[in-house]
Amino acid sequence: MIPLTAAMVTAFALVIGRNTFVAGLSWVVLSPALYPFVRYPRPGSLLTFDRLYLTALALALLFTRRSKRPNERSxxxxxxxxxxxxxxxxxxxxxxxxxxxxxxxxxxxxxxxxxxxxxxxxxxxxxxxxxxxxxxxxxxxxxxxxxxxxxxxxxxxxxxxxxxxxxxxxxxxxxxxxxxxxxxxxxxxxxxxxxxxxxxxxxxxxxxxxxxxxxxxxxxxxxxxxxxxxxxxxxxxxxxxxxxxxxxxxxxxxxxxxxxxxxxxxxxxxxxxxxxxxxxxxxxxxxxxxxxxxxxxxxxxxxxxxxxxxxxxxxxxxxxxxxxxxxxxxxxxxxxxxxxxxxxxxxxxxxxxxxxxxxxxxxxxxxxxxxxxxxxxxxxxxxxxxxxxxxxxxxxxxxxxxxxxxxxxxxxxxxxxxxxxxxxxxxxxxxxxxxxxRPVAGGATSMGPSRVVRAPRAERVS
Incomplete structure (x- = not known):
C-alpha cells in the first residue's frame, strides 16, 4: 500500500500543481463531507482524506516555482x-x-x-x-x-x-x-x-x-x-x-x-x-x-x-x-x-x-x-x-x-x-x-500590485 499510495499522491500533486489555488479551495469545500468516510484502514485510520490531499498539495508547492515576495518581517x-x-x-x-x-x-x-x-x-x-x-x-x-x-x-x-x-x-x-x-x-x-x-x-x-x-x-x-x-x-x-x-x-x-x-x-x-x-x-x-x-x-x-x-x-x-x-x-x-x-x-x-x-x-x-x-x-x-x-x-x-x-x-x-x-x-x-x-496617502498602504513611481523628468539626477 505504501508505494501505491506514494505514486498516486505524487501523480495527483503533478496535476493540481497547475493551479494550487483551485486545489486548495477544493480541499476546503470537500474536507467536511469526506472527513468521516475517506479513511483506511478503519481500525487505525492511517490514511485519511486530509493527510492524502494535503500531502499532495505540499508536493505541488515543491514542484512549482515560488514567485518573489516582499520580505515582510512580521x-x-x-x-x-x-x-x-x-x-x-x-x-x-x-x-x-x-x-x-x-x-x-x-x-x-x-x-x-x-x-x-x-x-x-x-x-x-x-x-x-x-x-x-x-x-x-x-x-x-x-x-x-x-x-x-x-x-x-x-x-x-x-x-x-x-x-x-x-x-x-x-x-x-x-x-x-x-x-x-x-x-x-x-x-x-x-x-x-x-x-x-x-x-x-x-x-x-x-x-x-x-x-x-x-x-x-x-x-x-x-x-x-x-x-x-x-x-x-x-x-x-x-x-x-x-x-x-x-x-x-x-x-x-x-x-x-x-x-x-x-x-x-x-x-x-x-x-x-x-x-x-x-x-x-x-x-x-x-x-x-x-x-x-x-x-x-x-x-x-x-x-x-x-x-x-x-x-x-x-x-x-x-x-x-x-x-x-x-x-x-x-x-x-x-x-x-x-x-x-x-x-x-x-x-x-x-x-x-x-x-x-x-x-x-x-x-x-x-x-x-x-x-x-x-x-x-x-x-x-x-x-x-x-x-x-x-x-x-x-x-x-x-x-x-x-x-x-x-x-x-x-x-x-x-x-x-x-x-x-x-x-x-x-x-x-x-x-x-x-x-x-504600494504606499498611499498618509503613509498607509493599499492592496494591489506594486508599482514604481517615477519622479518628474526635471527632478531626475543623471
Missing amino acids: VRAFTIAVAVFAGVFLCRAVTTHSHTRGALQAFTDAILLPCIVFAVCRRTAGSPGRLRGWAAGLMVCGTCVALLGLTERLYGYELATLSGGVVRTDTEVGQIVRVSGPYANPEVYALTLALTLAATLFWWMSAHTGGPRRKALAAAVGPLTAAVQITGMALSMFRVAWACALLIVLLGFGLRAGKKLRLVALAVAVALAALALFVPLQDSDVFRARMGDTANVAGRFATYQVGLEIWRSAPVTGVGINQFVEAQRLVNPKVVWGVRSVESPHSSFVATLAEQGVIGFVALLAVCGCGTRMLRRLGRAARGDATCQVLHAAVIAGALSYLAFSVELTMLPQGPSNAVLAVLLGMAAATVEMTRQ
Missing part, C-alpha cells in the same frame, strides 16, 4: 516561530517512548497539515479576488459543517464514530447527545463554526467593493449562511461558543480603523440582542442547566493545578505528547469548591506545559506573540483600504475565538480546527505581504 517572524514550535513538537513526539505512533499522528494532524494549509493559502491568496475566494470556501465549509450538525440533532444519526471519536452524552442537561458534525468530538465542531463564521462575515462585508451583482449575491447569501452557522454553534451546547458568536458578530461588523463610535454602538446593540434572547431562554431547562453549571468551572481549575504538578515532575521537556492522562494517575487529585479534577487538561496551554515542558510552552507563546505582531501589521495596513479593514476584523475575531476555546479546552491537538485557523492566518499573511509594496 510574516517572516511568525513563520519562523511556527517552524520552531513544529520542530519542538516533533522532537517531543519522537521521544515519547511506547506511544511514539500516537504522538506522531498528533503531530501530523495538528501541526504539520495546518502548516501546509498556511503555506498554500499564503502563496495563492495574492489578490483581493483570491482572498474572497478563500473566504467563500470557508463559508461553504462552515455551512456544510453546520448543516451536518443540525441534521444530526433532527434525525438522530452520528458521524463521530466514523471519524475516530465516540458519541458524547451530556448527563448534566438531560442526557442530550452533543452534536459533533463530521468530526470526532463536539469541540472541533464548535470551534470550526466560529472560525468559518468570521470568514463568512469577511466575504459578506467585503462585497461593497464589487458591482451590483456581487452586492446582491452577498446580501442574499451572507446573512443566510451566517444564520446557519450561528444556529449550529448554539446547538453545540458550549458556553464559550455562545460567547464567541457574539464576539465575532461584534468585531466583524464593528471593528474598523478610526471608527470607535461604530464599535461602541454595535456593542450596545449586541448586548441588547443578547439580553433579549436571554430572557425567553430562561424557560429552557437545558439553557438554565448550562448557564448555572459552576461545577464544570471548578473542575477545570482543579485540573489546572494537576497540570502544574505534572509539569513539576518534568519541567524542561514535559511528560510526552498525549501523556497528560497517564501522568495524572501518578498525581493526587485536586479539589476546588468541592469538585475534583477531571481526566483532561481542559486547556491547550496547560496541556503544552505539562506534556512539552518549558521548551514547548515558550515556543507556543512565541507563536502567539509573533501572530499578534503580524495582525498588528495587518491593522496598520488596513487604515488605507476598506477590504483590509474587513479582513483584519475577521481574522482578529477568529484568532480571539481560537484563544478563548484554547484557554478552557484542549484544542491544540485537534487537526481540523487548526487547519481552518491556518487558512485565516494565511489570508492575513498574504495581505500583509501584498500591502507592503
